[in-house]
Amino acid sequence: MINLIKVKDYEEASDKAFEVMKKFIEPGKVLGLATGSTPLGLYQRMVKDHKENGTSYKQIKSFNLDEYVGLPITHPESYYAFMHRNLFDHIDIPEENTHVPSGLGEDLEAQARHYDEMIAESPVDVQLLGIGSDGHIAFNEPGTAFDSGTHVTDLAESTIKDNCRFFDNDITKVPTQAVTQGIGTIMKAKSILLIATGANKAQAVKDMIEGPIDEKCPASILQKHPDVTVIVDEAAASLLK
Ligand code: PGA
Numbered sequence: 250m251i252n253l254i255k256v257k258d259y260e261e262a263s264d265k266a267f268e269v270m271k272k273f274i275e276p277g278k279v280l281g282l283a284t285g286s287t288p289l290g291l292y293q294r295m296v297k298d299h300k301e302n303g304t305s306y307k308q309i310k311s312f313n314l315d316e317y318v319g320l321p322i323t324h325p326e327s328y329y330a331f332m333h334r335n336l337f338d339h340i341d342i343p344e345e346n347t348h349v350p351s352g353l354g355e356d357l358e359a360q361a362r363h364y365d366e367m368i369a370e371s372p373v374d375v376q377l378l379g380i381g382s383d384g385h386i387a388f389n390e391p392g393t394a395f396d397s398g399t400h401v402t403d404l405a406e407s408t409i410k411d412n413c414r415f416f417d418n419d420i421t422k423v424p425t426q427a428v429t430q431g432i433g434t435i436m437k438a439k440s441i442l443l444i445a446t447g448a449n450k451a452q453a454v455k456d457m458i459e460g461p462i463d464e465k466c467p468a469s470i471l472q473k474h475p476d477v478t479v480i481v482d483e484a485a486a487s488l489l490k
Pocket residue numbers: 284285286287288378379380381382385386387
């Protein structure tokens with residue numbers, strides 16, 4: 250069941266997302282976190298709330314969705330670095346409670362299986378998601394099996410282009426592979442919070458909500474999840490009926 254919330258713009262989407270997220274920020278909860286431009290406003294609000302109201306993350310765990318293959322954690326565009334820069338370094342979550350898949354290692358598939366095992370032991374209470382312009386969730390590109398676990402994947406051409414802005418607008422610098430939680434992994438989260446803003450997300454939002462449940466639009470599987478909140482701004486909602 251998708252609970253759709255329409256707001257005006259990015260700022261309002263971030264406010265609304267914080268309102269939803271705040272209910273999960275309590276001892277023992279497990280947060281599923283995401284990277285990209287979409288969650289930045291939400292993370293700013295979480296940091297502000299921590300600093301001003303003392304909301305604590307000491308007994309919270311987190312699992313991120315994905316990481317580029319081949320980028321060391323010291324690379325500023327690694328998702329590990331992104332999460333520290335934008336959230337973890339500004340709240341009191343213990344480093345050992347945070348998990349970001351590693352994009353380096355001898356056997357990435359074995360590491361991916363281990364990641365799923367860790368999530369199975371600490372099921373995610375709320376999974377935050379953005380959506381790709383091609384309908385991807387995490388790096389599950391169109392055609393990914395709905396029952397997939399965490400795995401190594403090739404990035405779609407459109408995703409490489411979309412993410413080029415983080416790599417000096419130089420397409421040759423964008424990693425071509427990632428480790429990503431699978432769609433099956435994501436669907437195990439008890440609640441899902443997806444934020445989509447901007448006109449370049451409008452078609453993906455329409456396909457996710459009004460389209461058939463089809464692997465061509467990975468996000469369309471969310472129609473089958475029992476507890477999904479989708480927050481869209483006017484631009485992203487512009488193609489909805
Ligand atoms: P964005 O990416 O937040 O940078 O738009 C979303 C996504 O690809 O999932």
